[in-house]
Amino acid sequence: MARTINNPLNAFSGYHLRRASSACMAELAHELEPMSLRPAQASVLLLIDANPDVRQGAVGRLLGIASANMTPLVSRLEERALLRRHRIDGRSHGLRLSKAGHALAARVKKAVLAHEQSILKRVPAAQHTAFLAALKSLGEDEG
């Protein structure tokens, strides 16, 4: 090595939080690639799978995806015949997975579960609960 660089960010949990998230998301994206799904699409698929006929806006609010960005995302899944939009009332769409959508959601679940195990492997088992709780409190809406 030519020279060791001093990294003043190394003591900051915020810095490592970002790095950890980026690394894990890249891994997940790689595991979802064979299904031609990106993480955001996969999360929408799982959410609809668990909540048949959920409204599009409710999915976006829960996942933090703006409604303007939900439209093309859901349209893409509809084009692939993974889900169907159906009218709930004049202005709302309910989302429901097709048979192919349910099948793909099952594959996604397996991939996500495997990914979760690979994450938890790197954290001491005794700290799993506290680690998850810390992340949850940091991700809450107000902060």
Add this chain to the structure above:
Amino acid sequence: MARTINNPLNAFSGYHLRRASSACMAELAHELEPMSLRPAQASVLLLIDANPDVRQGAVGRLLGIASANMTPLVSRLEERALLRRHRIDGRSHGLRLSKAGHALAARVKKAVLAHEQSILKRVPAAQHTAFLAALKSLGEDEG
């Protein structure tokens, strides 16, 4: 409330890792806004501050920024007279902060330290060390 939505992602640390990171980065971006700096620019500034004459490529490698993306980032900081590029050899640039760059780096440090405190406030003090260690192991290059 109309209906409680079942969130099958709620049990996953990967999901909350991403949410926590997004929320914290948004907070940091907000705190850096008065300095007209985005988080990536601020991290480059702090790294140069701690490593005078560091090569541009070394900064990028450490922070995970591709060299093609370092060029416009550093150019922007140079345009603002926060740093100067100087030749180390025929193909390398060393980066050094100007007086204004050092002054801004000092402001950035304060903001980052305050942000770090606001993060740690939400994690029980007894878990700070373990939390940071877990994040570090998740962010390591191989994963």
Add this chain to the structure above:
DNA sequence: TATTGTTATACTCTATAACTATA
């Protein structure tokens, strides 16, 4: 031949504003 930096390009994610239709 490998490395440093640059340019151009493209794709994803995110954010905003303006709009239609409906409650």
Add this chain to the structure above:
DNA sequence: TATAGTTATAGAGTATAACAATA
């Protein structure tokens, strides 16, 4: 008046390929 969804657009982050200059 507020809500649900759409459209268009723009910015930021990230990724690759091609290139020049240099080691």
